[in-house]
Amino acid sequence: MPTIDLVDLQKKKVGTVDLSPQVFGCDSRAALVHEAVIMQRACERKGTASTLRRGEVSGSGKKPWKQKHTGRARAGSLRSPVWRHGGSVFGPKPRSYAYSMPRKKYRAALQSALSAKVAEGKLFVVSDLSLRQPKTKLLAQALRQFCKNDHILVISGKSQAEVFRAAENLTDVKVLSADQLNVYDIVRAHVILISQGELGPVNEAWS
Helix, strand or coil, rough: CEEEEEEECCCCCCEEEECCCHHHHCCCCCHHHHHHHHHHHCCCCCCCCCEECCCCCCCCCCCCCCCCCCCCCCCCCCCCCEEEEEEECCHHHHHHHHCCCCCHHHHHHHHHHHHHHHHHCCCECCCCCCCCCCCCHHHHHHCCCCCCCCCEEEECCCCCCCHHHHHCCCCEEECCCCCHHHHHHHHCEEEEEHHHHHHHHHHHHHH
């Protein structure tokens, strides 16, 4: 069972905490984590690229010249793809790039990603994440103790609305609740902070 320090917002040790081995003590599975990240990024693609097919570009449907005896190549339409301003043949159309992977595989990928952060010493359990006021400056000062200029992921309870509000203007900080946790944000984060009160919901959601 992994055991790590319990710290406060000044990064001072105030105790220790045992982490669930099912969620935070798994073997590294880099290929599975990579598969989950690729799937998640594909689901976020807009898929709005669009080109005009030969039936959609402007132009007459009239045959430009007669079939024979002109000395020119045969032509049946001004909108042919071989012509300038003609329609596209295999150009993109709006589509969804989303696909899914089995829930058990995604859960295993998330467990592996969290376990890797624990092994690297980049996951901290904070005794209390609450702020006196929902101010960005207060949250930024607290997080500076853990990481200077890299991306930080904060896992906090939805009841701590002041943390979510304070992080809205911090581009390198993302705050999620236990049920919003995902592989991409875990991998992207340089440091992860988990409120002690959220360990139970994280274990319940992802064990």
